[in-house]
Amino acid sequence: MAQVPAAARVTDPTWSTYRVLAAVGGVEMINQFDALNAYDYGVISLGLFHWILGGGKGKGELGALLALLRARDPTAFESVMGRFGLRPTRQWGDPLMFDEALGTYNCELEMRRADGLWDVVSTTKSADEKQWFRGWCWFYRLQMACRTNEPLRRVMWEMGRLRIRNILALRWPDQDVTFAQIFTSERLVAMILRWHVNRPADLQNPESRLITRGLPAGSPANWSDAEDAVLEANIVAASESYDQLKTSIDEVRDNETLAHAHESFYPDWSGL
Secondary structure, three states, X not given: OOOOOHHHOOOOHHHHHHHHHHHHHXXXXXXXXXXXXXXXXXXXXXXXXXXXXXXXXOOEHHHHHHHHHHHHOHHHHHHHXXXXXXXXXXXXXXXXXXEOOOOEEOEOEEEEXXXXXXXXXXXXXXXXXXXXXXXXXXHHHHHHHHHHOHHHHHHHHHHHHHHHHHHHHOEOOOOOOEHHHHOOOHHHHHHHHXXXXXXXXXXXXXXXXXXXXXXXXXXXXXXXXXXXXXXXXXXXXXXXXXXXXXHHHHXXXXXXXXXOOOOOOOOOOOOO
């Protein structure tokens, strides 16, 4: 990160975006790049938002993160994944990788077989190849990659910013207004980002608990801190139906590094 005087960091786009990502990453990976999870339906997950491999026949965001790494630094990708005979099934930039309904990038992995051909890492009635990633061998490989592979950490920064940008480009269901016009403080952007990481489909579902809370009265162009307070209260109230999400939303809201004033978020989309 570029050296920026402390006084200028309040409005510096890189620092503002960093604070949002760090607030959400703090609850996802407990502020540790090498904090992995291999005990739930996602099979194994890592990184700022704990991007998952995806269990069963599903595909997760971990494959997309690795595709981005492969595009940005092939040597680093080879160190993390390629030398073990694995690669994403799609190249970064393939439009089929982006799930419009969820607003996430998803991709499967494929492995090189003994005959040199490539097959998708699959789950069938007779074998679940994805379970290999729960074992100590792959857990160790990925944990050490998170600890030692700087290009991998750099693409996490890029992937995280892409997610914020894509969220803010969404339109509120049945309203001619974007999320960027609605959520303008660092705290609000972080709270809505946290929601999307946990329950991505909710942001475009008119019947979700989040959306049915509605918006403050009037045009967002005329809103101020008062309307932002209503939005924060709505997010917290909507999260009460989901225990784990409620806890992490509260943690993000209470993060003292986040600016909460109206229009205090300054996005950094450089290089995206």
